[in-house]
Amino acid sequence: MFRIEAKKMLNNATVQLKIAAAQIAVKVKPGQFIMLKIDQKGERIPLTVADYDRVNGTIDVIVQMVGYSTIQLASLEVGDYILDVIGPLGVPTELDGYSKVMVIGGGVGCAIAYPQAKYLYNTGVDVSVIAGFRTKDLVILEDEMKAVSKELFITTDDGTYMEKGFVTTKLEALIQAGVQYDLVIAIGPVVMMKAVAAVTKQYDIKTIVSLNPIMIDGTGMCGGCRVIVGGKVKFACVDGPDFDAHEVDFDILMRRNAAYRGQEQIDYEHACRIFSTNEVTI
Secondary structure, three states: EEEEEEEEEEEEEEEEEEOHHHHHHHHOOOEEEEEEEEOOOOOEEEEEEEEEOOOOOEEEEEEEOHHHHHHHHHOOOOOOOEEEEEEOOOOOOOOOOOOOOEEEEEHHHHHHHHHHHHHHHHHOOOOEEEEEEEEHHHHHHHHHHHHHEEEEEEEEOOOOEEEEEHHHHHHHHHHHHHOOOEEEEEEOOHHHHHHHHHHHHOOOEEEEEEEOOOOOOOOOOOOEEEEEEEEEEHHHHOOOOOOEHHHHHHHHHHHHOOOOHHHHHHHHHHHHHHOHHHOOOO
């Protein structure tokens, strides 16, 4: 059993949980994730470790309420327990050997981008961050990302906060202004990662993306998280989740992720009624 030590609502659709998991906290590295199950009847939920405290033995996860299980998880309070937390899983992001890096997060993808930026910043890398959101109300981790980057640029699709536009617009403007990056890391919605990859490919900048396919067991046994990278089948839970952005078949990934969208919407509405949660647009 794993105790929830702290809980913080980041916006009306996203919650940050601090979980006591000492054996994971001492080993986890940026880019790795956990699989958790709330109770005996619960489904496995893959969540990237957004932060960790090796001394106090805790890990932080950021949960976007998009379905029954994530709404149920967000309904838990400090002192409640989660049945299973397994990890760290996946291959850590290869972050050493770079001097100037741009980290890009889109929406809740910033929860995954943050530990990457933090590691780079703490190892002396010149790291900047672009964080993109649809609107001001969905902005998360602004102070945290500002603390671990030389420059933080926030964009909103509707212009309600900071710069209006997409992360790709800001990235290309910086590149055209003469800023030279030896690595770009992009984490967020698939369509955003695809767009970032298209920009960086023009300028021959190495780019890493963290893929988010449907994931069931986290061990490579089920095959549900298969993706096409460089024309070959890979499994995101054991081969990734990080891959070379310029080799990923994003179109197949988007189609696979949309396969259960209808049922997911039904489950989401059901969960909102059960846990007395207002439906939100995310």
